[in-house]
Amino acid sequence: MSRPEITIGFVRLSDAAPLAAAVKHRTFDKYELNIALKRFSSWASMRDALGTGAITAAHMLAPMVVASAAHLGPFPGQFTTGFIFNLNGNAITVSTALFDEIQSHAPGHMQTLPMTASGVKTISGARREKGLPPLVFAHVFPHSMHAYELRYWLGAAGIDPEKDVQLVVIPPSQMVNALTRGEIDGYCVGEPWNCVAVTSGVGKTLITSSEIWSNSPEKALAVRTEWAKQNHDTHIVLISALIEAAAWVDQPDNRLQAAKLVASPDMIDVPLEDVLGSLTGSNRQTGGRLRIDIPDFNVFHRYAANFPWHSHAKWILSQMIRWGDAPMNMDVDKVSVAAFRPDIYREAAHGLGIACPNTNEKREGSHSHAWLMTDATKPIAFGPDRFIDGRIFDPNEVLEYVKGFQIRYAGSTRLGDSDRLQAVTRA
């Protein structure tokens, strides 16, 4: 049976490795899928292409899917996902100049790992006293884990990202240039763009996203909700092929090969050494000075990584509310169910005989070490899910959780008129 061509969009980042692997190993062919990949240079243009049907699916920032389900921004209520590509994979890097400044003025803040932003707070406060402009940090898109991880890290150290520093959006591939030119002092981005800054001596990686919230969701297979409804079988087959590809990439023995595939000119087009640290997790910089192995820097399949947890969608919503990107009365239950579809994932996983959790939510942050989930079709090994500040996220108490943060958006919301009017709120 031949199926119509499906185009999957992606942006130049190393966690697109499962797509590269599926093409190389003819996994899509095995599932009788006719797949083409299309590279985009901005998240917004890929979102527009998905929303208008120019592409069928996208390797998309998980919060962009949640934002659509929440009716924020263009294409309200139109995207959904039944497959998470990976967990973790981002890092925060600062300029060598800022690192040196922290080291000389606040050496005490560099003693422990994971490294908090308290050193940044000291420098930021000193700058304000001297009447200097605030430090500038960049991330890649307003609705992104990068934005929420960066804000979380700053907030956990008592830095108000709205007042104490300036946040700007810069495309991933421009980050290193902006850091070199001194336009920004630091950024949160996916790979290879942290490794490139470290290798070229321009920046120092202070912390990885796996240390801010261990095993947090990153990219999702975004499709149009309407397409998923009308092409259910194809959707299941597509997810099955991607589970197989992700499981292959996840094997430590395959990571070097995966790095070669994703570094190629038709994927992200960078030298192999720039993506090695991302995919192998070995010899990675953190804390600005240390080099350590972080095997979970990118998780593609283990720990039920591909399962779209409602509690993950709700955490993303909690941060949208916290920072004024969503209204306080957002209907988080309704939105998380529309955004993340564990039922679709389960159907594909069952077909492959892969174990699935029996629940759709878990208390995030309650495991500081590896643990075994027994409430599943077969017991599943999980990695830790702790937050850098030790908080626990109860998906049944989203608003309480938001109110528990001392540092959050001061007003009710900073949404524009159209978003405020169309957001999915409780009656």
Place this chain on the structure above:
Amino acid sequence: MPPSTVSPSDEAPLRVLIIDEDLERAKLVKEGLLDDAVVQMATQMHGRGLLDLISNWHPDVIIMECNSPDRDTIESLRQVAQTNPKPIVMFVEKDGRGFMQDAIEAGVSAYVIDGLTPSRVRPLIDTAIARFKHIDGLKAELRQTKEDLAARKVIERAKGLLMERQGIKEAEAFRTMRDMSQRQGKPLKDIAENIISVLDMLETRSAPETKE
């Protein structure tokens, strides 16, 4: 299209920011705008530099290539309510299937220049701005309607509370509120909100006593 809908005011020329790495194409767009517009070109500017330029230079419209990496930076502008939204005109390489047209219908603040020739630039920009204003107007209208509806709910609730607590008729409750509104020079909705919060507070205070 009446000319008054085209530029922000009749006297000031249109301020156009062109963001494009392709200098030749940027020049082509500029050529189409000549006489009646002030044009700023950003060909090697990204991120913070671009944002600073926009906040200092106040363009009326931004023109950019649709797959430009700078789109996410520009997109982040719409996130911030205090920043005035700007119409964004995007040009794409020939798009046979008209997907970008759909994108615009779906609410992406943009218009397409398809098959770029100087003579087509100005009319397309004018249309884009007019359309942007039209949508903005619709949104404002919708907002007003929603706010009116919300106000009516609050007023109804305050009226109900007054009738219940004071044992008065509906007409009298409404008259009381209207008089307060006129005396204090505050909108009826604010008066209604005050009444609700005061009565709620009295209720919570008196609640433990009634239990005893």
